[in-house]
Amino acid sequence: MPEDTVTVIDNRTGRQIELPVRTATMGPDAVDIGRFFRELGYFTYDPGFLSTASCHSKLTYLDGKQGMLMYRGYPIEQLAEHSSFIEVAHLMLYGELPKRQQLEDFNSIITHHSMLNEALKSFFRGFYHDAHPMAIMVGVVGSLSAFYHDSTDISNPVHREIAAHRLIAKMPSIAAASYKHSIGEPQVYPDNSLSYVGNLLHMMFSVPCEKFEADPVAEKALDLIFILHIDHEQNASTSTVRLAGSSGANPFACIASGIAALWGPAHGGANEAVLSMLEKIGDVKNIPAYLARAKDRDDPFRLMGFGHRVYKNYDPRARIIREMCHEVLAKLGNENDPLFELALKLEEIALSDDYFIERKLYPNVDFYSGLIYKALGIPTNMFTVMFSIARTVGWVAQWMEMISEKNQRIGRPRQLYVGETRRDYVPIDQR
Numbered sequence: 001m002p003e004d005t006v007t008v009i010d011n012r013t014g015r016q017i018e019l020p021v022r023t024a025t026m027g028p029d030a031v032d033i034g035r036f037f038r039e040l041g042y043f044t045y046d047p048g049f050l051s052t053a054s055c056h057s058k059l060t061y062l063d064g065k066q067g068m069l070m071y072r073g074y075p076i077e078q079l080a081e082h083s084s085f086i087e088v089a090h091l092m093l094y095g096e097l098p099k100r101q102q103l104e105d106f107n108s109i110i111t112h113h114s115m116l117n118e119a120l121k122s123f124f125r126g127f128y129h130d131a132h133p134m135a136i137m138v139g140v141v142g143s144l145s146a147f148y149h150d151s152t153d154i155s156n157p158v159h160r161e162i163a164a165h166r167l168i169a170k171m172p173s174i175a176a177a178s179y180k181h182s183i184g185e186p187q188v189y190p191d192n193s194l195s196y197v198g199n200l201l202h203m204m205f206s207v208p209c210e211k212f213e214a215d216p217v218a219e220k221a222l223d224l225i226f227i228l229h230i231d232h233e234q235n236a237s238t239s240t241v242r243l244a245g246s247s248g249a250n251p252f253a254c255i256a257s258g259i260a261a262l263w264g265p266a267h268g269g270a271n272e273a274v275l276s277m278l279e280k281i282g283d284v285k286n287i288p289a290y291l292a293r294a295k296d297r298d299d300p301f302r303l304m305g306f307g308h309r310v311y312k313n314y315d316p317r318a319r320i321i322r323e324m325c326h327e328v329l330a331k332l333g334n335e336n337d338p339l340f341e342l343a344l345k346l347e348e349i350a351l352s353d354d355y356f357i358e359r360k361l362y363p364n365v366d367f368y369s370g371l372i373y374k375a376l377g378i379p380t381n382m383f384t385v386m387f388s389i390a391r392t393v394g395w396v397a398q399w400m401e402m403i404s405e406k407n408q409r410i411g412r413p414r415q416l417y418v419g420e421t422r423r424d425y426v427p428i429d430q431r
């Protein structure tokens, strides 16, 4: 029996096949089931992909049991403490931490791609004033391929790199323009003298009639939150970007599909949903009633910001953000934010409840991030937009990793058909 294989025996026919095992550098190895249908005549069935690896990747490693997250091998805790968003973006795209000159060059490239084509400005005016900024992000990012034909040949590595730089650079400008549109203020051009996050704050909060200086506490906090949101293995939105990219769609369309998938409240939309939930709970005395609803299978209410497909331990990002919450709220003068106190109490009560303990439901990255966004003056409907800016680095890195593979193929899952068997058409007067 060859060593690196798994034997599958079909008890219905007695047929037996050996399937090769692909070994991982960390975490579970994978059984290559590519021959499964051809040799045994069955599809494998795994809705929600609980046990399915859709690809191989060198970018991000998660260990759900240990609550571990690493980008390109570096623990998230070390990157959060020592690095910057733009430096981690370089790490994700190129595989190594940049030397000083490389970092300066990369930062300059991103900075000088931050402006939007002037014709794009009229797009924002086409949206109703109360359009959700995520709706604007999906539309405007998807339209970028109409402006940047010179970087949509995905077979050309130079085009791929330019498109990656453009997407990372322009997301803050588009996000800020979406926000400005929603509050009826004029768009603000990027300022190349500012940092990536400093520019975002400038474009969101400065107005033509007065000077704006971003609070360094806010700038540092947002940079750190962005590092934590850069990538997360094959989550729903990243898998969407990979599947769109596998058809050869241009990178702008692929990232727009990722933004759309991220918007769901079960995914990146949870940070906005956490704030709404905390505001609805309103007071510690109402927590038991909401926990009862969260535990009631007949009630669609879930405790937003809790649970995770992979983490069956505390989400390491939530741990970092939770600690930062205290510091940022204190420095920004919101240390007595009643919603933060409520969140801490909700976490304490939930984590001592058997329902959550048995199901290993812990706070995830979205549970605390919204409280910091709120303290920074960012409106709730912009929380997922913030997530999408940071995650664009991960989406782009995952797309580049997939597209640059030699034998990259279109993703095309099969199904377990449980519909009607063959039947003939019935004329309408015989039905």
Ligand code: SDX
Pocket: 048, 231, 232, 234, 235, 236, 265, 266, 267, 268, 270, 294, 295, 301, 302, 303, 304, 305, 306, 307, 308, 309, 310, 359, 361, 364, 365, 366
């Ligand atoms: C993100 O995948 C990623 O990596 C995502 C992300 C990233 O960086 O890309 O980490 C970002 O999306 C974080 C998750 C944000 N979403 C939320 O906070 C929404 C609330 N959480 C749930 O919707 C849920 O926990 C999910 C969607 C996150 C995970 O869903 P799973 O893995 O499919 O788990 P499940 O729904 O099968 O739940 C298992 C059990 C069920 O109970 P039983 O059927 O066993 O009785 O746990 C219960 C669920 O009812 N459960 C919850 C719950 N989450 C799971 N019950 C109450 N409240 C919750 N939040």
